Amino acid sequence: MDSIQNRINAFVKLGAFLSQFSQEKIEKKQKIAHNELFFDGFKHQLKIAQENNSWFTKENILFAVSSWSSALTKENLDAWLADNELPPVTPKRVAIVMAGNIPLVGFHDFLSVLISGHSVLVKQSSNDKHLLPFLAKYLEYVEAEFKGNITFTEEKLEKFDAVIATGSNNTARYFEFYFKNKPNIIRKSRNSVAVLTGRESEDDLQRLAEDVFTYFGLGCRSVSKLYVPRDYDFNNFFNGMFVKKEIINNAKYANNYDYNKAVYLMSLFDLLENGFLMIKEDESYASPIATIFYEYYENEVDLKIKLHQDKEKIQCIVSKGFIENEIDFGATQHPKLSDYADGVNTLEFLSKLS
Incomplete structure (x- = not known):
């Protein structure tokens, strides 16, 4: 893939696209790239995601979508990447094994891999498999360089150079054994x-x-x-x-x-x-x-x-004034891009793959 600026712009356009889907209302806006192709389709995916998982209420899905829309601004992405030196990389294929406990829970890993210049191989949870593939198609349409660099699979993971896997404490033991010969981030229950x-x-x-x-x-x-x-x-x-x-x-x-x-x-x-x-x-x-x-x-x-x-x-x-790195009341579900799961800097991990 070419410049990091193209990749940032693609995710900014995705953020603008997602801004049409909020808990207050779903409303088609003017001047959203490729809206005629994708707006109705995503609306349909929201409905399918609800039907597939009864924990994924319309309210919860739209909360997740709105959160990502707010995060994916040029200002936020630039600030996040300014804190992380992203050298030009020899593109690797990074596998992501995603959890399915909340809607789009694996999106931060997906974003991190693509913004770093690598290609991604995604194995989704059956509980959350409808939203991300559609958004990936949108990204491919917006930025031609993503084409061929985003793959979803339901099969055994093969032909990858590194892996980010999230699961329970039990599955993490399996992941640690299975992926021991690859650079990895393995996340357990927290x-x-x-x-x-x-x-x-x-x-x-x-x-x-x-x-x-x-x-x-x-x-x-x-x-x-x-x-x-x-x-x-x-x-x-x-x-x-x-x-x-x-x-x-x-x-x-x-x-x-x-x-x-x-x-x-x-x-x-x-x-x-x-x-x-x-x-x-x-x-x-x-x-x-x-x-x-x-x-x-x-x-x-x-x-x-x-x-x-x-x-x-x-x-x-x-807490309130109790401990360093505490989070304010009401703020846990509004993480910044730099709030990494388990405190492991994903961008740093991805920038060192060679």
């Missing part, structure tokens, strides 16, 4: 936590509800665990969560809520709940749907040490 002090405002906790409930809590950036001081008043927490009470109207979420509540009650676990969310004292980071785990902390120093020791299990820490 979860996000919030550290509360009891001094949070109502607005902070309402914003935290976004971190808890967006994508039904299925993303690695979704908060699934709270750390609270010993005398914490959970009424404040539940009051903040109340802005998301409508989530129980989703049948699949409601089924999970009922099922998990029944399991907890039969097991005689202590839990607090408000009709759409349960909280349970538990040391684990990964909580089931409709449940948040919590743990008490005695002092902040010990908690900081614990979070540091467990950093391989944690994607984001949401």
Whole structure:
């Protein structure tokens, strides 16, 4: 492929195309490149993606699409790439094994490989296989140099030079064995936590509800665990969560809520709940749907040490003036391009392939 500028421009056009699909409305705009070819087709793909995976509601898909539309601006892409020296590369074929927990979850890896000048071989999750191939066609149409450099496969991965694979802790062990002879980034399960002090405002906790409930809590950036001081008043927490009470109207979420509540009650676990969310004292980071785990902390120093020791299990820490690299309440699902999954700089990895 030729210049990096052409590649940036292609993704900027894709961002403009995606700007037509927001949670507020889906509306065809003027002066969007190749809209007559792609607008109706993408609208149809959104519908198919919903039908294929009942966790992929229209609202959640459009949230993901809007997030990428906001990220793919000339200003954002230039700033991201300015932080990473991207030398001219001898193009390699990079395989990406994608998760399927939230819509377009593998897009950052896809973007990183192509913007670096490599070609991409994508193995998608069956849970999220309708949106990205269509957007890839759009990119190929906008920038001829992408043609022949984007491949999707459902078969065994073959003929690739490096790999980025995301999966559960179990699949990661398989990936580490299977891809041990190739340069690789292997990602395991991670979860996000919030550290509360009891001094949070109502607005902070309402914003935290976004971190808890967006994508039904299925993303690695979704908060699934709270750390609270010993005398914490959970009424404040539940009051903040109340802005998301409508989530129980989703049948699949409601089924999970009922099922998990029944399991907890039969097991005689202590839990607090408000009709759409349960909280349970538990040391684990990964909580089931409709449940948040919590743990008490005695002092902040010990908690900081614990979070540091467990950093391989944690994607984001949401707090207010508690720890470096913390994320603001309500911001976990709005990552910048430079917010790399697991803290591994994908562009740096890709720039060193030779």
